[in-house]
Amino acid sequence: MTTTMSALPARAPRRPATGWFAPGSWSLFAVRRGGRFLVAIVVLVTAAFLMLQLIPGDPARESVGATAPVEAVNLRRHELGLDQPLWVQYFRFWGGLLTGHPGTSITLRMPVADVIGSRFPATAELAVITLVVVLVLAIPLGLLAAALTRGGRRRGLELGFTSVTGFFSVVPEFLMGVGLVYLFAVSTQLLPVAGRGGPTSYVLPVAALSIGSTAALARIVRAEALGVLGNDYIRTARAKRMPAIRLYLRHALPNLMTSTLTIAGLFLGSLIAGTVLVESIFAWPGLGMTIVDSIRSKDYPLAQTLVVVYGAIVLGINLVVDVLLAILDPRSTIKES
Incomplete structure (x- = not known):
């Protein structure tokens, strides 16, 4: 006696795995x-x-x-x-x-841990200030460029923005630093060239580290903003004649922050790595100048x-960014x- 398919009990649907490690x-x-x-x-x-x-x-x-x-x-x-x-x-x-x-x-004839502990704050301070400058400049700049060039408008402005930001984003930090030293410290003597003193001593090192990153992040923000501005809810808000400031700050900007902050976290790792040569150029008393001197003197x-510390910081930042994004x-x- 055979059993028909209809007589077989139906298999219960498999429930998706739940829990911390699903x-x-x-x-x-x-x-x-x-x-x-x-x-x-x-x-x-x-x-x-x-x-x-x-x-x-x-x-x-x-x-x-x-x-x-x-x-x-x-x-x-x-x-x-x-x-x-x-x-x-x-x-x-x-x-x-x-x-x-x-x-x-x-x-130096002193414990390595003490050397790192005394010089790490200068490097961390330089990297954090640079990151703040990059975020404050790149996000509004990229959002403004997207607003002005959306829908294929203002081709000349779009070409100028992409050309300028593309150029500065590929210039190495150390080359940018050398150019800034020549322009503002050697030729015009407007800013100090070395040391960690008053507020003016931060201008050139921060500029050397932030110009390229600001240009690169502004390009990314513009590309992300163009995608957001093309969504239906943005078109609906425009149809209701919502003020432009409210449209961009309340609806467009929050949708950019996840990807923008994720990329900014990755930029922080590259900024810390970039301090190695920039600190040597500006005689900044941080870990960057220390690692160059220690390698030179064997x-x-x-x-x-120091190599392990720098690498672990970059790897750790990448890990934290990946987990936060997840x-x-x-x-x-x-x-x-």
């Missing part, structure tokens, strides 16, 4: 991103250790002087642990990072730790599920 949830996305972050940190630490080992020169000789006898150089090398096998030095470097005591600076403990826009986690 497929497509932001928490599972955060765990996966966190795992990738840890793998990237391991690669970063290994690369920082090996790359500086390949730089020509002898840190022990740099420490005791070029005219010191060989015995003094060998003694100094033993004190620094440079006569030990490479793998021993590698795991000792890991131990110092994990315990928060990555050694003593060879040239100060292994300081240089290796929380604000769950659709961004679909590809990860």
Whole structure:
């Protein structure tokens, strides 16, 4: 006796998985991103250790002087642990990072943690001020450009905006810094060229870091704004003759903030990385100038730790931005599920 298909019990529909670590949830996305972050940190630490080992020169000789006898150089090398096998030095470097005591600076003769602690505020201050300047300038500029050029209007203005912002967005920060030094410090002597003193000392370094980022972010804001301004609810608001200021600030701007702030977070990582050369140009007493000096002098403990710190900050910012975007826009986690 056979059973017909209609006699079979209907299968209950499968309920979507719920919970903190359900497929497509932001928490599972955060765990996966966190795992990738840890793998990237391991690669970063290994690369920082090996790359500086390949730089020509002898840190022990740099420490005791070029005219010191060989015995003094060998003694100094033993004190620094440079006569030990490479793998021993590698795991000792890991131990110092994990315990928060990555050694003593060879040239400054003080703990690396103290050097970083005393100079990090200057770098963080420069990066945060630059980010604020970029947001304050780029968002209104991009929104205004979108409002004036929407629907193919004002082709000349659109061409000028894209050309100018495209040019400044590809100019490296250090080249921008050199040009600003020549224009405002050497030729006209309007602004100080070096040091961290009064408010005027911030103008040139912040400008060198912010001009390119402002141009790049303004282009992105304009492109996003053009998409928002083409939506039906914007056309409906225009049909009701809503004032332009209210239309752009109340309806268009909030819909831009998620993507704009996400991109701004990524810009913060690049700004911190860009401070390395900009601080050297303007003699800014932060980590950027310190890392250049430490690499030049073969100060292994300081240089290796600073490379790891810079890389970890950039990776950490990218991780936080990805997780925040997943929380604000769950659709961004679909590809990860």
